[in-house]
Amino acid sequence: MCAAVTGLRRPPEGLTDSKLLTPKRRDALAAVLGDWVTCHALGHASPEEIDDLGMTAALRLAAVRALEALPVVPDAVILDGKHNYLGGPWHVRTVIKGDQSCVSVAAASVLAKVRRDTMMAELGATTAAYEPFAFGDNAGYPSPVHRAALEEWGPTPHHRVSWSYLDALPRWRHLKKIRVPVDTAAPGSTEDGDGVQLGLDF
Structure with a gap:
């Protein structure tokens, strides 16, 4: 999760939703965004926290960590999605689709995606035990390579174990964690504040 605070300067050319950019273009934009944004910060939730809290509460946890890591307190937050x-x-x-219409959200989208891809590549290079999962070369659970590795080796400590992908893995189904859903996200306001605005994306 990335929180990015932007000013009124012209954004870098081609800045948009990270999913619409090639990896090369994302990396190039991320290299200049660090200087273009007023400030930015990243927040994470661990697989264990996602399993324990559920996705909604884990998203909030990561967002709060990103917001609290900023050197400024934003007056308003523009949150991607509905x-x-x-x-x-x-x-x-x-x-x-705020990452296609708001430069602060687009900047957060690019910075978050590049950081996430870097973390996956670092994870893939950590140990040969993770090599079958090709962490650095695929998007995760849906890829054929990743699914084949899960069937053979089961989930690693970096996988969520409360998710339904385990239902399709008979050898590892017993590891699935059953969680009673609890939505702990506060309702919050939808009003804009004046002054600093912040784009939040993951």
Whole structure:
């Protein structure tokens, strides 16, 4: 999760939703975004926290960590998507496809995606035990290579074990964690504040 605070300067050319950019273009943009944004910060939730809390609460946890790591306190948060999983005490405005219409959200999208890809590559290089999963070369659970590795080796400590992918893995189904869903996200406001605005994306 990335929180990016931007000013009124012209954004780098081609800045948009990270999913619409090639890896090479994302890396090039990330290299200049660090200087272009006023500031930015990253927040993470671990696989264990996602399993324990559920995705909505884990998203909020990662977002709060990113916001609290900023050197400034934003007056308003522009949240990508239609669901306000962040809530108070921030003034939140949700924008569907905000990473295509808001430069702060687009900047957060690119910075978060590049950091995530870097972490996956680092994880893939950590130990030969993870080599079958090709962490650095695929997007995760849906890829054929990753699914084949899961069937053979089972989930690693870096996999969520409360997710349904384990249902399709008879050898490892017993590892699935059953969690009673609890939505702990606060309702929050949808009003804009004046002053600093912040784009939040993951």
